């Protein structure tokens with residue numbers, strides 16, 4: 001096996017073979033190859049090896065990758081929340097059916113329980129703040145919301161609702177003040193800046 | 199939605215990431231188009247030819263999800279390779295848990311280029327292909343990142359969690375091994 005002691009040339013071969021060298025460097029390497037059988041052979045092998053790797057690699061459907069990225073983005077909070085679009089992203093993030101169902105369960109309980117508490121004196125109960133904000137900021141909603149909610153038939157429980165019905169239900173509940181407070185704490189945790197992702 | 203015009207081959211990855219975060223879907227498309235094949239080649243070099251697309255897809259999904267942790271002082275492509283490596287290891291680990299099989303060792307990953315057996319007509323290239331099968335996984339990863347992806351040793355070291363010096367040694371050992379095997383096959 002022929003050998004060459006010129007480390008600089010040998011280090012330059014992969015970039016030369018793949019056409020990544022600047023013109024000047026390429027000219028120097030080319031001149032070296034003309035007089036060095038070892039490097040000429042190595043360059044030929046590297047070129048073949050690059051071809052083997054390229055041929056062994058299946059072609060990739062980038063549209064499917066993009067669709068997967070889009071779907072993941074739709075169901076996950078972005079790494080860097082942009083303040084202007086936080087509301088939209090937050091809404092999309094918990095729009096998956098199981099999470100919607102879980103959130104809706106809690107929200108229905110909260111919103112349906114609010115009117116029954118109306119006559120009770122304000123104490124230290126954390127739901128009082130919710131009741132107050134509903135009463136102060138959306139007086140109409142405070143009384144009509146439960147009715148609006150029950151326009152979706154809840155007789156069979158939330159499990160029987162379609163995604164569209166859950167969406168509708170959540171839209172109504174979304175409009176209420178204080179619904180964010182009623183979201184399960186776990187789904188408000190940041191999903192992105194966690195080391196295990198990498 | 200951000201501005202969706204003016205993306206060219208000159209637009210940097212960092213600029214595309216910024217545009218994607220601002221809602222420009224075309225920026226994601228450009229990033230995927232630009233790097234998917236490179237990631238695929240690396241995945242194949244890791245011995246996962248049979249599920250290249252799935253792993254490349256997972257790499258991009260994970261990358262876009264964690265893009266807020268990407269430091270613009272490192273190259274996006276190098277970062278993608280780092281994620282691809284982790285994705286492959288995670289897949290193997292979960293597969294191992296699922297099937298309770300022994301850890302995938304060298305004999306699993308040497309099959310990367312088996313699919314080309316009989317496909318390549320050129321005898322010299324066949325010799326190179328067979329010679330490459332004999333590389334260690336680390337040699338093959340370094341070789342691929344250096345030759346087809348053009349990564350400098352410092353970046354290869356980042357991807358593989360090694361040192362630039364060690365990667366350089368792995369590369370030259372890989373070339374030497376290929377050379378020797380091809381020479382042996384030729385006599």
Ligand SMILES: [Zn+2]
Nearest residue numbers: 004006036039
């Ligand atoms: Zn030489």
